[in-house]
Amino acid sequence: MxxxxxxxxxxxxxxxxxxxxxxxxxxxxxxxxxxxxxxxxxxxxxxxxxxxxxxxxxxxxxxxxxxxxxxxxxxxxxxxxxxxxxxxxxxxxxxxxxxxGDSETVPIQTDEEIEQEIVKHTLIRNELRGICIFLIVAVFVLVRNIPLRYSNLLSFTGVTSTFLFPILCTFVVIPAVYSIIWMIKARRNIKKGISIAKPTLKSARRRIILFYYPTWIIILLFILSFIADAFFKPDNIVLALLGPVVGFIIGSGIRHLVKKNKIKRDSRALYIVISIILIIIFIPMIASLIIEGSEDIYKVNYVSEEYPIITMEEISKESIQGSVIREFKPGMSPVVPKHYTYWESENINGNNESMSIKYYKSINSYFAEVIFNGITEKLEKGMKWRGMTIFTKNIITDDEMKDLWDVDNMALTDEKGEIIIQKGNIVLHLNDFTGDMDFNDRQTRELIISRFFSDSSLEN
Structure with missing residues (x-):
């Protein structure tokens, strides 16, 4: 049927x-x-x-x-x-x-010159306006992703954006070039009094296959990337989609009301301004609620053997005296199939001591080196806050210590409470806030190497 x-x-x-x-x-x-x-x-x-x-x-x-x-x-x-x-x-x-099909009809546009002027002042301008807006956004995104940022390698969405977004831009630029060429030819024909060439169905279908099908495939991959990331970090995905989704809903709502003639022409600018103000005010409020609601999601009492860690008890070689809070955040991407953050905090008589472990296992040593360099650069740059740069750290390297550990790359902060190690396709970022860990100690070195770098699948 x-x-x-x-x-x-x-x-x-x-x-x-x-x-x-x-x-x-x-x-x-x-x-x-x-x-x-x-x-x-x-x-x-x-x-x-x-x-x-x-x-x-x-x-x-x-x-x-x-x-x-x-x-x-x-x-x-x-x-x-x-x-x-x-x-x-x-x-x-x-x-x-x-x-x-058999009826006698009169063409709606009987004056071809008038039709050409209408096309020039409506379709061409509208087509180019949309393309220009996309290109501005595309250039902004591309500039932010150059050079390659290690954080983009840690999620499906980040990998998709890094490697497929430039391709997506290409398939948008090509139609833009086509539209510009079409416009130039149309203007030339109008001046000469020649008819504008009308695209045939065959040529239109050819462009659909060349431009739109690849674009939709890439968009589908973006959607699948968001779904994959939502499985590991749903709060992050909600925050990432919050602005675009709210903006799309409000924009679509205003457009629907305008189309149904519910909003008069004189009031459209007012509605748009009010919508922007609402987005600016309420999105941060909603984001804070999401963050507060997800604080307990990652608190754990144990970690699977699949994810190696070392504990503060192992570092201090003493039994825990106070209450301990542990948080564990796993993740994966096509480039870094396994990465996670482990954070442990111990409260002893009102004093807090903590440590954090960030582990990255990439598909090859090239991406591992990108992650290593990205982490060290981030530590050196610190973060911007109210026009100031704070939390900057001096990174030091010790070739003798690197050879002793038998790793490819190693860096420490000048306080030597933080170490970044890369060996093969694995990167470890260990931050010891307790000050109990001595990275020159043989037992500490053997503990870290055996726990995190014993994987026989290391790729050099």
Missing amino acids: KSKTKWVLWGFFSLDYKAMGTYLEEMAEKGWMLSEVGRCIAKFRAIEPQKLKFYVDVFKGGGPLTPEKTEESEAYRNQCRESGWIFITSQDYLQFFYAD
């Missing part, structure tokens, strides 16, 4: 509006009539297969923030109806009409 509705990928550029009509005619012959059309997908309803004519016109009174029904648009559609065309739906500037 044939389904009553059907959703299809709508990968046409707005400049392909003539090719859209040809595509809709083919769909009608197969028994599908257009019902709704969005930026990415279109909805069709089942009909008896028949031969219909379609006309996709550019209405300069439309737009993403223009109501679907205005006095101007209704007058325009009534005029089209008198010419024999039945209105179906609209998508921003594009208006979709159909008529019986």
